[in-house]
Structures are given as structure tokens and as C-alpha cells.
Amino acid sequence: LAARLRDEKALALVRSAEEAAEIIKDGMTVGVSGFTPSGYPKAVPLALAERAKGGEKIKIDLYSGASVGPEIDAALTEAGVIKKRLPYHTNATIRGKINEGEVEYIDMHLSQSTQYVNYGMLNKIDVAIVEGLAITEEGHIIPTTAVGNAPAFIKNADQVIVEINLKKPMSLEGMADIVLLDNPPNRKPIGICNPADRIGMPYMECGFDKIAAVVITDMQDKTRPLGEVDDASKEISNNIIKFFDREVASGRLTNSLLPLQSGVGSVANAVLYGLCDSEYENLTCYTEVVQDSMLDLLRSGKANMASTTALSPSPAALEEFLDEVDFFRDKIILRPQEISNNPEVVRRLGVIAMNTAIEADIYGNVNSTHIMGSKMMNGIGGSGDFSRNGAITIFSTPSTAKGGKISSIVPMVSHVDHTEHEVMVLVTEQGYADLRGLSPKERAVKIIENCAHPDFKEELMSYFKRACDSSALHTPHILTEALSWHSRYLDTGSMLEE
Ligand code: 0RQ
Numbered sequence: 001l002a003a004r005l006r007d008e009k010a011l012a013l014v015r016s017a018e019e020a021a022e023i024i025k026d027g028m029t030v031g032v033s034g035f036t037p038s039g040y041p042k043a044v045p046l047a048l049a050e051r052a053k054g055g056e057k058i059k060i061d062l063y064s065g066a067s068v069g070p071e072i073d074a075a076l077t078e079a080g081v082i083k084k085r086l087p088y089h090t091n092a093t094i095r096g097k098i099n100e101g102e103v104e105y106i107d108m109h110l111s112q113s114t115q116y117v118n119y120g121m122l123n124k125i126d127v128a129i130v131e132g133l134a135i136t137e138e139g140h141i142i143p144t145t146a147v148g149n150a151p152a153f154i155k156n157a158d159q160v161i162v163e164i165n166l167k168k169p170m171s172l173e174g175m176a177d178i179v180l181l182d183n184p185p186n187r188k189p190i191g192i193c194n195p196a197d198r199i200g201m202p203y204m205e206c207g208f209d210k211i212a213a214v215v216i217t218d219m220q221d222k223t224r225p226l227g228e229v230d231d232a233s234k235e236i237s238n239n240i241i242k243f244f245d246r247e248v249a250s251g252r253l254t255n256s257l258l259p260l261q262s263g264v265g266s267v268a269n270a271v272l273y274g275l276c277d278s279e280y281e282n283l284t285c286y287t288e289v290v291q292d293s294m295l296d297l298l299r300s301g302k303a304n305m306a307s308t309t310a311l312s313p314s315p316a317a318l319e320e321f322l323d324e325v326d327f328f329r330d331k332i333i334l335r336p337q338e339i340s341n342n343p344e345v346v347r348r349l350g351v352i353a354m355n356t357a358i359e360a361d362i363y364g365n366v367n368s369t370h371i372m373g374s375k376m377m378n379g380i381g382g383s384g385d386f387s388r389n390g391a392i393t394i395f396s397t398p399s400t401a402k403g404g405k406i407s408s409i410v411p412m413v414s415h416v417d418h419t420e421h422e423v424m425v426l427v428t429e430q431g432y433a434d435l436r437g438l439s440p441k442e443r444a445v446k447i448i449e450n451c452a453h454p455d456f457k458e459e460l461m462s463y464f465k466r467a468c469d470s471s472a473l474h475t476p477h478i479l480t481e482a483l484s485w486h487s488r489y490l491d492t493g494s495m496l497e498e
Contacts (some may be wrong), residue, residue: 003134004164005214010135013214017043020161020213024048026058029123031153032072033130035065035337036090036264036289036312037224039146041129041163042071043217052079059083061123065148065309065337066110066288066381067091069222077103086122087113088379090224090264099375107369107379110288111341114152118183127212128157130204131165133172139208140201143176144168145221146310147334151178151204159212166218171325176202176334192345195259195286195307198333226292226314227266229273232398235429236267237274240354240394243425243432244280247392255279259286260303261346261386262294263355264312264378267396269293271354276300286351288340288382290332292317298331307333309340341385353390355383357397357418359408360426360451362444362464363475364435366395366418372486373414380417388422399428399453405494407456409447411463412482426451440475441468455496 005011021044024030034040052058061084062076073091076082085094087108097103108116116122130150132141141162143150154160179200181187191199247253257280262268272293275283285294285306292313297303311332313321321328339345346353357366358377369380387393395418397408408428420440426433431450435443448460467476485495492498 001216003170004166005135006137007135007139007208009139009208010211010214013211015213015215017047017215017217020044020215021047021051023159023161023212024058024060024127027060028126029061029063031063031117031125031128031149031157032068033065033143033146033148033150033153034068034072035146035148035310036067037069038221038310038312039131039144039148040064040068040072040221041131041161042069042219043163043215044129044161045072046075049075049079049081052081061085063087063113063117063122063125063149063153065146065150067378071222088381090378095376105376107376109380109384110337110382111343111385114149114336114338117149117152117156118181125153125157127159127161128153129161129163130154132162133168133170134164135162135211135214136203139206139211140203141206142173142203143178143334144172147176147178147204147336148309149337151180151336152338154204154206154210155180157210160206160210161213161215162211163215163217166216167220169322169325171329174202175329175332178202178204178336179339180205180336181338190339190342190345192339193348195284195349196305196333221318223312223315223318226269229266229270232429233267233270234274236396236398236427237271239427239429239432240271240396241274241278243394243427243434256282256284258350258352258391259284261285261287261351261353261390262291263383264289264291264381265356267356267398268354271396272297276302286340286346286349288337295321295328298328305331305333307335307340309335309337337382341382343385343389346386346389350391351386351389352392352394353386354394354396355387357395357408359410359413360395360397360423360447361410361413362447362460363440364420364423364426364443364447365413365416366423367413367415368417370415372490373483384417387418392424393422394425394427395423396427399430399451400455404453404455405496406489407453407460407485407495409452409456409460410485411460412477414483414486428453441473459497
């Protein structure tokens with residue numbers, strides 16, 4: 001334990017999870033570490049849930065970096081503890097309560113969530129609960145497998161509870177590169193000109209005066225399993241690589257491409273697997289999550305390094321990774337999400353942003369968050385941070401969902417996260433549509449021809465042609481019909497015409 005708690009002051013602060021949870025009171029705002037179920041506190045939230053289940057009234061606003069594990073989002077939701085939640089989640093239990101209207105949810109750009117806290121635009125953070133590898137002699141906290149918003153929560157919190165997780169090997173020390181930005185007008189340029197540049201310290205500043213309790217835990221992150229790479233995902237990956245090949249042939253990209261960003265989920269994971277078998281080499285990643293396929297890119301030497309804010313492999317890949325940390329230590333940099341997702345850096349590096357859509361419309365607007373316009377799925381996460389600022393912005397989705405009953409290409413999206421102004425390339429298993437330099441009507445033809453599923457192509461073209469018969473010809477729509485595909489699905493369980 002001496003390697004983990006490097007000063008007696010830390011040792012003197014050791015408490016049980018139940019004792020530490022007593023610090024959290026009804027009405028407080030709590031910030032937790034963690035980003036994609038990785039590096040989040042577990043024991044104290046579980047103890048807090050038990051208190052509430054025992055009958056005590058506790059409601060808190062809960063802020064995180066991104067998604068966290070069921071020990072927080074499921075346990076605290078089931079115990080009725082969460083009043084308001086931000087900025088991102090992927091948990092089915094809290095999703096249910098958000099969509100039933102019982103939990104208020106703010107779906108935010110992840111890089112902006114940090115500055116909302118720093119600018120004082122949200123509640124003051126009463127307590128930060130942070131998973132750590134160790135506490136230094138000075139009382140600073142070394143992060144584990146994710147950084148996220150933890151540095152900002154620690155800075156802005158009145159009190160900090162540290163969960164020292166013995167499951168996380170000490171060999172992770174040194175991966176993190178922590179820097180906090182000053183608020184405007186004193187903000188300086190961020191000195192990252194290459195994904196491998198280190199600009200900060202390996203720990204999160206805290207100090208013993210803020211640490212209210214230290215809890216020793218031994219619990220593995222409950223990362224999310226990834227689906228099998230199915231045929232549609234393989235085809236999406238092949239189509240993205242075809243697009244890259246054309247960019248290289250035209251001289252706009254080299255064989256090392258540009259720093260890659262790839263979102264969460266099975267499709268995003270499959271896309272990078274495609275690169276493992278490609279001729280591309282000396283790749284770099286400037287991203288927010290590292291899933292299984294990105295670890296394989298690093299293992300195989302196809303990619304030299306990855307800058308990220310979180311390591312979020314599937315459970316099996318996590319075990320493998322934790323055995324091989326020494327191999328990865330100089331190949332991965334863990335940054336605060338304000339830096340990993342920073343528009344200034346994403347624009348400077350020229351990141352290739354690859355994210356996932358729920359649906360896209362014929363003009364290139366993308367919905368990544370809402371099912372049938374009203375129900376929250378997960379949230380925008382960092383997809384907007386990257387897509388609005390990348391050199392090349394790609395969105396992919398299978399062309400159909402729910403066994404072919406839903407077309408992912410629709411006349412008008414039922415919710416917009418990414419607008420026609422930033423979506424450059426749309427990819428499905430059917431093909432890719434390069435939308436750069438195309439007017440709305442030109443985009444519509446390309447998207448329908450290249451991306452729509454054959455079962456829906458004709459009807460989409462019919463909609464577009466009839467819309468073109470109207471008098472408003474810049475972005476032709478028939479407003480009374482534009483969302484009829486969604487209504488039909490809600491009424492009949494299918495977007496297909498009877
Ligand atoms: O629901 O499981 O109930 O059937 O949406 O879809 O195909 O399993 O895909 O796991 O890759 O998730 C966009 C949600 C895709 C995710 C999204 C239904 C489908 C299924 C999931 P069921 P799949 P994935 C990095 C960047 C936004 C944030 C982001 C996401 C479920 O990638 O949250 O990219 N992205 N952040 O059936 C109705 C459609 C549908 C549909 C799919 N058109 N209509 N339902 N589904 N298409 C991450 C961070 O920032 C941390």
C-alpha cells in the first residue's frame with residue numbers, strides 16, 4: 001500500500017465505503033471520474049445507493065466525464081438517487097428513467113462539459129469521487145484507465161473522495177498527461193502539434209486539504225462487451241477504406257492518413273479492425289476512446305500511438321490489456337477530455353473523425369442520439385467535438401435497423417445532432433457518399449443512390465422528386481410528409497409501406 005498511499009496523511013484518511021458515502025448529502029452535486037465505463041468509482045456509489053434503499057431521502061445531481069458503470073448509473077437510478085445527470089450515459093436503467101421523465105438529463109458536447117464546470121455555468125461541485133491509482137506525497141491523484149472530467153471536478157469540488165483501486169496495476173502510472181486550461185481571457189494556446197506531444201503532469205492536482213476520505217477497493221471496471229463484427233460492419237469498414245484509398249490516390253491523404261478518431265460501439269470498433277488488414281501504416285490516433293481494435297492496431301505496429309481520454313476495451317480485452325500495460329505505456333497518452341476532444345487541437349491536427357449515426361437524412365443531417373425523435377439513446381458524447389472540427393468528418397450506420405423495418409436513411413431526421421454543414425462523408429454497408437462540394441439536391445441523389453437500402457431506395461427517390469416539384473428548390477421538402485416514415489413506424493412497427 002505504500003506505493004499507492006505515498007504519505008501518512010493519505011493513510012490516515014482511509015475509511016470504509018459506507019463512511020465515505022456519509023459525506024454525500026441530499027441536494028448535493030457530485031462529480032465522478034470515469035469515461036466510457038472505465039476509471040469510475042464503484043464502492044462509494046454502491047454504498048450511497050444502499051443508504052437510499054434503506055429509506056434515507058437522498059437526491060443528487062450527478063456529473064461525469066461520459067458513461068460510467070452500473071455501480072453508478074444503474075445502482076443509483078434504482079435507488080432513486082439521481083435527480084439530474086450530465087453529460088453522457090450508455091446505461092439501460094438510467095436510459096429508461098430518462099425516457100420516463102423521472103431523471104432530468106443534459107446531453108452535452110463532452111469537451112464543453114468541462115468548461116461549463118470551470119466557468120461556473122453549472123452547480124458548484126460539492127463532492128468529487130475519483131478513482132485513483134495512487135496518491136502522491138503532495139496529495140495529488142494519479143488516474144487509472146480514464147481521465148475524463150476528473151481534474152476539473154477535483155479543482156472545483158469542496159471535498160474529494162478517492163477510491164484507490166488495487167485492480168489497476170501501478171504500471172499504468174505515467175500514461176496520463178494532465179493539464180488544466182485557464183478560463184478566458186487568460187487561455188493560452190494548447191501546445192499539441194502532434195498526437196504524441198505531452199504537455200502536462202502525470203497526476204491530477206488535488207492536495208490533502210481537499211481529500212475527505214480514501215477508500216481502498218479491488219473492483220474491475222464493468223466495460224461494455226462489443227458485438228461480433230457482423231457483415232454490415234465489415235462492409236461499412238471496407239467502404240471507409242475505399243474512400244481513404246481514393247483520397248490517397250488523389251493526393252489529399254498519404255499512406256499514414258491523418259490522426260484517427262473513432263467513436264464507441266460495435267460498428268466503430270469494426271471500422272478500425274478493417275485498417276488492421278489494410279496497407280495503411282504509421283497511423284496515429286487522436287481520439288477519446290480506445291476500444292479493442294485500436295489496441296490491435298497498436299499491437300500490430302500499424303498504429304504508432306494513441307492519444308485518448310479513456311481506455312474502454314471489452315471485458316476480455318481489458319484483462320489482456322492490463323497484463324500488457326508495459327508494452328502500451330509509451331504508446332498511449334491519457335488526457336483530460338477537455339484536451340482529448342479540444343476543437344483547437346482537433347482542427348490543428350486535422351483529425352479524421354469517424355462517428356456513428358442512428359439515422360441520416362437525404363440532405364446529410366445526422367441524428368446520433370434520439371430514437372424516433374423523442375427517446376434518448378446515449379447522447380452526442382464527443383462526436384460533435386470531433387465532427388465539427390475534423391479535417392474529414394465521416395458518419396456511418398447500417399442502412400436499416402430493427403431487422404430491416406427501419407430505414408436509417410430518411411427524408412428528414414427526427415432529431416439533428418450533426419448538420420449538413422459538417423457531415424462530409426456518409427457510409428452504410430451499401431456504399432459511401434462523399435458530400436463535399438455538393439449542393440443539397442446533389443447530396444440527396446448521392447445519398448439515396450450510394451447509401452440507402454434497396455428496400456427503401458425507390459420511395460426515397462419518389463419523395464425527393466415530388467419535393468422537387470414544389471416551388472422551394474434549395475432544400476426541397478414536403479413538410480407534411482417529411483416525418484411520415486417515423487409516424488408509420490410508430491403506428492405499424494415498420495417504415496415499409498404496406
Ligand atoms: O437498439 O439494441 O434496442 O436494438 O439503436 O444500435 O446498431 O447496436 O449500434 O451500438 O454502434 O450504437 C449511434 C447509438 C450506435 C452509438 C449509436 C437502435 C438499434 C439498437 C444501437 P436495440 P447498434 P451501436 C464516442 C462518440 C453517439 C455518440 C457518439 C452512439 C441501438 O454509437 O451512442 O458517437 N453514438 N459518441 O436497434 C431506431 C434507427 C436506429 C435504431 C439503430 N434508425 N431507428 N433505432 N437503432 N438505428 C463516444 C463518446 O463520446 C463517449
